Amino acid sequence: MLSAPAVSGGCSAETAPILELRGVAKHFANGVEALAGIDLTVKRGEFLSLLGPSGCGKSTLLRIVAGLTPPSRGTCHLTLEGQGRARVAAGRIGFVFQDPTLMPWSTVTNNVLLPFRIARRLGVAERERAASAIRAVGLAGFEHAYPRELSGGMRMRVSIARALVTDPDLLLLDEPFAALDEITRLALNDDLLQLWEERRPTILFVTHSVFESVYLSTRIAVMTARPGRISADIAVGLAHPRQRATRSSPEYVALCDSVSAELGKAMGGGS
Amino acid sequence: MNRLAVRIAGPVVVGVLFVALWALAVWLFAMRPFVLPSPWAVAQSLWVDGPSLLGSLSFTLEVTLAALASAIVIGGLIAIAFSLSRLVEISFFPYVVILQVTPLIAIAPLLIIWVHIASAAAGGDDHPMVALLICAWIVAFFPIVANTTAGLNSADPNLLALFRLYGASRWRTLWLLRMPTALPYFLTGVRISGGLALIGAVAGEFVAGTGGAETGLAYRILEAQYRLLTARLFAALILLSLTGVVIYLALDQLSRLILRRWHESAAGGESE
Numbered sequence: 099m100l101s102a103p104a105v106s107g108g109c110s111a112e113t114a115p116i117l118e119l120r121g122v123a124k125h126f127a128n129g130v131e132a133l134a135g136i137d138l139t140v141k142r143g144e145f146l147s148l149l150g151p152s153g154c155g156k157s158t159l160l161r162i163v164a165g166l167t168p169p170s171r172g173t174c175h176l177t178l179e180g181q182g183r184a185r186v187a188a189g190r191i192g193f194v195f196q197d198p199t200l201m202p203w204s205t206v207t208n209n210v211l212l213p214f215r216i217a218r219r220l221g222v223a224e225r226e227r228a229a230s231a232i233r234a235v236g237l238a239g240f241e242h243a244y245p246r247e248l249s250g251g252m253r254m255r256v257s258i259a260r261a262l263v264t265d266p267d268l269l270l271l272d273e274p275f276a277a278l279d280e281i282t283r284l285a286l287n288d289d290l291l292q293l294w295e296e297r298r299p300t301i302l303f304v305t306h307s308v309f310e311s312v313y314l315s316t317r318i319a320v321m322t323a324r325p326g327r328i329s330a331d332i333a334v335g336l337a338h339p340r341q342r343a344t345r346s347s348p349e350y351v352a353l354c355d356s357v358s359a360e361l362g363k364a365m366g367g368g369s
Numbered sequence: 370m371n372r373l374a375v376r377i378a379g380p381v382v383v384g385v386l387f388v389a390l391w392a393l394a395v396w397l398f399a400m401r402p403f404v405l406p407s408p409w410a411v412a413q414s415l416w417v418d419g420p421s422l423l424g425s426l427s428f429t430l431e432v433t434l435a436a437l438a439s440a441i442v443i444g445g446l447i448a449i450a451f452s453l454s455r456l457v458e459i460s461f462f463p464y465v466v467i468l469q470v471t472p473l474i475a476i477a478p479l480l481i482i483w484v485h486i487a488s489a490a491a492g493g494d495d496h497p498m499v500a501l502l503i504c505a506w507i508v509a510f511f512p513i514v515a516n517t518t519a520g521l522n523s524a525d526p527n528l529l530a531l532f533r534l535y536g537a538s539r540w541r542t543l544w545l546l547r548m549p550t551a552l553p554y555f556l557t558g559v560r561i562s563g564g565l566a567l568i569g570a571v572a573g574e575f576v577a578g579t580g581g582a583e584t585g586l587a588y589r590i591l592e593a594q595y596r597l598l599t600a601r602l603f604a605a606l607i608l609l610s611l612t613g614v615v616i617y618l619a620l621d622q623l624s625r626l627i628l629r630r631w632h633e634s635a636a637g638g639e640s641e
Contacts, residue, residue, distance in 0.1 A: 161530075164530075164534055165534070166530050166533060166534065189535055191534060193530070193531060193534055195527045195531075197527065199525060199527040199528055199531065201528065201546070201549065203549045203552075204549075212531075212535070212545075213535045215545060216532060216535045216536070216537040216541055216545065217535065217536070
């Protein structure tokens with residue numbers, strides 16, 4: 099098993115913000131205004147869901163946090179181990195797309211090893227970490243399979259293992275389960291929760307499912323339709339570990355109701 | 370099994386019918402041999418002239434394979450240069466197209482003059498093979514450049530983003546992502562180029578008219594035409610077509626072998 103990210107200073111460091119967004123806005127060359135004035139502070143170890151209607155700029159926000167796209171205005175400050183290129187190469191951020199985004203010519207193991215292959219680090223330790231990440235997502239026995247031999251859910255698991263293999267401080271998930279069937283999605287929700295409970299990375303999880311966001315996260319940021327703003331910031335106080343039974347508890351149902359109401363407001367009244 | 374039998378029997382029946390009709394027509398209309406020789410006369414010519422035709426074929430084949438090899442290497446390098454710099458691609462691609470759309474037959478005389486002058490200046494013998502090689506290369510390299518460039522540029526945008534996230538250099542991205550993505554495109558280009566290299570080698574020789582000790586099949590066809598040895602002309606044509614087919618099948622098999630492990634068109638069987 100991989101150890102949790104080394105954090106010096108105990109409790110105070112646990113609660114220090116890992117991410118601070120101040121007045122982040124994004125408009126594209128074609129005139130589309132995707133984001134308008136996002137302020138968001140994420141603490142280390144939080145599981146934050148960005149919940150909003152399609153096209154509210156949730157994915158754009160995630161890409162800004164990952165450094166794949168610069169914001170048009172505002173600042174995005176990440177506090178990770180190391181600095182600059184070294185920080186990036188060390189894989190302190192993991193990213194999971196809506197599609198598995200695997201390399202079809204590579205086996206499961208080689209896909210998961212990708213971050214290390216890019217950095218030319220392929221030692222015994224890295225291979226062990228890959229094997230452990232593959233076990234953690236329940237794909238032991240499929241190390242030498244090619245992506246086309248796997249089901250959609252299994253491919254998504256490979257994608258998650260690849261994001262986990264560097265043991266990132268920050269895990270960015272962009273509607274990773276949206277394209278999966280309900281049964282697979284529920285199973286992956288539980289697996290993701292378990293991974294988070296074991297390793298406690300900070301997670302930013304983009305979704306348009308109220309149930310998914312309430313079940314998974316410790317906190318939900320509800321976003322309005324384009325241009326995206328954060329219209330509500332809701333703490334989810336459900337106890338951990340959460341199980342399937344959590345879904346039928348009164349607190350869960352009440353939270354789903356209030357989050358739905360906020361989402362309704364964000365979609366209707368906003369602009 | 371039944372399907373395979375049909376796939377073999379079908380073309381064979383058509384071929385036999387065609388040869389029978391041909392023989393019948395020669396007999397019925399009392400064709401003179403230099404207009405249309407009988408299948409039998411062609412077969413005889415294949416047998417009698419075969420050894421010397423095969424010698425010429427090996428020369429043509431040498432030019433073809435050398436042109437294909439250099440088209441693969443140079444075409445591949447050009448495509449990589451294009452994919453590394455959008456500016457280079459935008460600036461040079463039109464000229465690649467111009468080189469491609471100008472009829473080879475029209476360029477060949479110019480090439481022959483230049484090669485002649487160059488080899489004279491070098492103080493060596495005249496090397497007609499060099500001119501032929503350049504002719505064949507010009508037709509063969511374009512599909513490789515065009516296909517490989519398209520392949521190198523068609524990497525999954527999300528994977529490209531992931532490579533950036535993990536701090537991959539341009540070369541690392543080229544090696545680990547763009548080149549594997551381009552492989553099927555590149556192999557399609559190679560398959561097309563194999564046939565074109567043969568066409569280029571033959572067309573070049575028609576213009577260059579090598580003469581001398583070493584001659585290719587094209588020259589033998591011209592010679593047979595001048596001497597009205599139509600049966601020999603047919604024999605040379607048959608050898609040329611067979612060569613084209615063999616080149617295609619060999620390259621097709623090679624690309625299937627290389628792609629077998631992951632590419633869907635190869636895994637799915639017949640998709641073309």
